[in-house]
Amino acid sequence: MTITFLGTGTSQGVPVIACECEVCISTDKRDKRLRTSLLIESDDKTVVIDSGPDFRYQMLRAKVMHLDAIVFTHEHKDHVAGMDDIRAFNYKQQSAVDVYADMRVQTALRREFPYIFDDKGYPGIPQIELHTIGLEPFDIGSIHFIPLQVMHYKLPVLGFRIKDLVYITDAKTVDESERQKIRGCKTLIVNALQKEKHISHFTLEEAIEFAHDIGAEATYFTHISHRMGKHADIDPELPAGIHLAYDGLKLEI
Template sequence: MTITFLGTGTSQGVPVIACDCEVCTSVDTRDKRLRTSILIESPDKTVVIDSGPDFRYQMLRSGVKHLDAIVFTHEHKDHVAGMDDIRAFNYKQQGAVDIYADARVQLALRREFPYIFDDKGYPGIPQIDLHSIDLNPFDIGSIHFTPIEVMHYKLPVLGFRINDFTYITDAKTVTETEKQKIRGSKILVINALQKQMHISHFTLDEAMAFAEDIGAETTYFTHISHRLGKHEEIAEELPAGIKLAYDGLKLEI
């Protein structure tokens, strides 16, 4: 199974519009971060977790020719805004794309994309098969997902464990019960927004403490703001076993 980081940036992406800071003006390609998303490719299924505003470009940049499903972590715009662009896959595959979301996210999708769900049948709209998920494990083909609930300030957000790989974005707090689902993962992906305290995201120090607590063989940080610093410089500050993810990074699990 291959995991590709389609985007590793925060809600504004990096560079940020109209920002002239050293990160936003960096020539290092690792400092160019689209909105957070990953691509999962197994022998039988191709799945994306979250389709943010950069979804169309992410599919083009990564050369994705087939998509079976999108799994949503939560309803914020930087995670759902690009769902309309599954239309190209509908046309090529001559069928619907499976969408996996909890009840609250489904309500948000209906507000964001009402034309998909009405009974007018307008031609050319995205075709989806909607699947409800909660905290119970579920399968997409051979890919087994174990949902993990984390708190994004006061908003519940889903992370997912797939075999020995755990992927979490937008976390600020995680209960011990949910941590038990993560323990034993060989690869952990967790958000590390910036060094300064933030109300709804792990800081760099908080993310490192969380990584140490979980004890995965390798931890990758994602959902990174331009305020964190340049990739090359921050990477040198990290302890062994902890790395910054970057757009285009591929992992074999």
């Protein structure tokens, strides 16, 4: 199974509009961060976790030619806004794309994309097959997902364990019961927004503490703000086995 970081930025992306900080004007491609999303490719399925505002460009940049499913972590705009662009896959594949979301996210999708769900049958709209998920494991082909619940301030967000990989975005707290499901993984991907305190995201220090508690062989930080600093400055300072992810990074799991 191969995973690709389609985006590793926070809700505004990096560079931020109209910002001239050293990160936003950096010429290092690792400092160019689209909104957070992950591509998973197995022998039989191609799945994306979250389709944010940059989804169209992410599909083009990664040369994704087939898409079986989108899995949503939560309903914030930077994670759902690009779902309309699955239309291209509908046309090429002549089939609906499976969408996996909990009931709260489904309510948001119906609010954001009402034309997809009405009964008018307008031609050319996205064709989806909606699947309800919660905290019970589910399969997409050979890919086995174990949902994890983390808290994004007061909002429950889903993370996922897939074999020895754990993917968590938009977390501020993770209960011990959920940490028990995570421990033993070999690869941990988790959000690390910035160095300064934040109400709804792990800071760099908190993400490092979480990584040490989990004890994965390799940890990659994602959902990174321009306030974190430049990749070339921050990554070498991290403890052994911990790295900043960047757009386009591929891992074999």
